[in-house]
Amino acid sequence: MINTDALIIGAGPTGLFTAHQLKLIGLSCEVVDNLDKVGGQCIELYPDKPIYDIPAVPECTGEELTNNLIKQLKPFDIKFHLNERVDEVKRDNNNWFVKTNNDKIFLTPNVIIAGGVGSFEPRKFSPKECEKFENKYLFYAVKDKKIFEGKTVTIFGGGDSALDWAVELSKNSKVNLVHRRDEFRGAESTVNKMKELVNSERMNLFTKYQLNNVRGSDQIQSIDLKHDDGQTKNLETDYVLGFFGLIMQLGPIAEWGLNIDKKTISVDTKNFETNQKGIYAVGDICSYPGKLKLILSGFHEGALAARACFKLARPNEKYRFEFTTTSSKLLKRLGKKE
Numbered sequence: 001m002i003n004t005d006a007l008i009i010g011a012g013p014t015g016l017f018t019a020h021q022l023k024l025i026g027l028s029c030e031v032v033d034n035l036d037k038v039g040g041q042c043i044e045l046y047p048d049k050p051i052y053d054i055p056a057v058p059e060c061t062g063e064e065l066t067n068n069l070i071k072q073l074k075p076f077d078i079k080f081h082l083n084e085r086v087d088e089v090k091r092d093n094n095n096w097f098v099k100t101n102n103d104k105i106f107l108t109p110n111v112i113i114a115g116g117v118g119s120f121e122p123r124k125f126s127p128k129e130c131e132k133f134e135n136k137y138l139f140y141a142v143k144d145k146k147i148f149e150g151k152t153v154t155i156f157g158g159g160d161s162a163l164d165w166a167v168e169l170s171k172n173s174k175v176n177l178v179h180r181r182d183e184f185r186g187a188e189s190t191v192n193k194m195k196e197l198v199n200s201e202r203m204n205l206f207t208k209y210q211l212n213n214v215r216g217s218d219q220i221q222s223i224d225l226k227h228d229d230g231q232t233k234n235l236e237t238d239y240v241l242g243f244f245g246l247i248m249q250l251g252p253i254a255e256w257g258l259n260i261d262k263k264t265i266s267v268d269t270k271n272f273e274t275n276q277k278g279i280y281a282v283g284d285i286c287s288y289p290g291k292l293k294l295i296l297s298g299f300h301e302g303a304l305a306a307r308a309c310f311k312l313a314r315p316n317e318k319y320r321f322e323f324t325t326t327s328s329k330l331l332k333r334l335g336k337k338e
């Protein structure tokens with residue numbers, strides 16, 4: 001069980017800046033995200049797209065913004081819990097008991113939901129048999145590429161993730177690449193590399209095919225593919241990987257007794273608290289009259305929610321507003337000399 005002054009759900013731009021604001025005023029915090037990396041929509045949906053409306057930053061990409069937010073957090077020791085989806089939030093006397101899908105438990109007086117448009121979940125294969133092998137022989141992300149060494153891996157998809165992993169895993173595994181179209185959406189250089197590997201018979205390519213069935217009892221023995229023209233083909237394989245992009249789901253957040261309207265959480269703009277004491281919502285997931293779904297709004301909301309957390313985390317102390325430029329206490333927290 002992890003005790004903390006505040007738990008942030010979501011490591012998008014709002015969650016990251018909120019962590020900075022909490023640490024600046026001397027509170028401890030932990031950050032949980034369902035994805036395998038921080039940055040939320042900026043890193044998952046538009047890492048290369050320029051953003052022009054971050055105050056005092058004339059232009060930066062989604063990735064650059066994320067890197068700068070991480071840099072801003074450098075002076076602080078913040079624990080990120082990635083690949084963890086918060087599934088449960090319930091009252092435990094004066095605290096909130098928070099549990100993830102991997103059974104990690106947090107106890108905290110303050111929960112800040114910075115969950116954006118919900119958790120990003122992989123789009124999955126449709127045949128029902130796939131569920132039985134999921135996370136053992138069938139995956140939607142690669143966590144440990146070593147398990148594929150010397151094995152046959154069948155990769156489905158036509159975008160960057162499918163192509164990058166097909167090229168990478170072909171170094172130490174036998175790779176079948178299956179795509180339901182003839183055209184690929186990945187970077188031109190990776191598409192060319194993949195074609196080179198196929199032409200030199202170091203990778204097998206099956207286009208206009210989809211997964212029809214998975215065979216095997218404990219582990220996968222083979223899979224059936226179905227062509228656009230209706231014909232089927234059986235392929236022996238040890239592992240199956242699917243890269244069909246992500247869908248966003250509000251998911252478990254809808255179950256926590258919060259005031260939810262059109263997939264957003266209503267808040268009080270005084271401190272971004274929800275209808276539950278000690279639970280705050282900031283960034284794209286919160287709603288109030290005049291809300292703008294912009295990164296700069298999330299920064300403001302996170303700053304106010306962080307101050308509100310102080311009251312419950314330090315009931316016997318009084319929060320004193322200070323500028324970062326002049327406060328000796330804050331400069332010390334930032335690791336700077338006065």
Ligand SMILES: Cc1cc2nc3c(=O)[nH]c(=O)nc-3n(C[C@H](O)[C@H](O)[C@H](O)COP(=O)(O)OP(=O)(O)OC[C@H]3O[C@@H](n4cnc5c(N)ncnc54)[C@H](O)[C@@H]3O)c2cc1C
Pocket residue numbers: 009010011012013014015032033034035039040041042045046049050051052053084085086087114115116117118119120251252253282283284285293294295296298
């Ligand atoms: C194509 C595009 C272009 C954009 N351009 C701009 C722009 O130019 N300027 C601008 O200001 N805004 C822009 N936006 C909007 C901006 O990206 C969002 O306002 C911003 O990302 C919201 O940040 P957030 O931290 O609130 O949420 P998100 O970035 O959505 O991050 C939320 C995080 O919470 C995680 N999460 C959710 N539920 C759970 C759970 N139960 N457990 C664990 N983790 C969970 C998700 O995995 C995600 O990583 C753009 C958006 C898009 C799609």
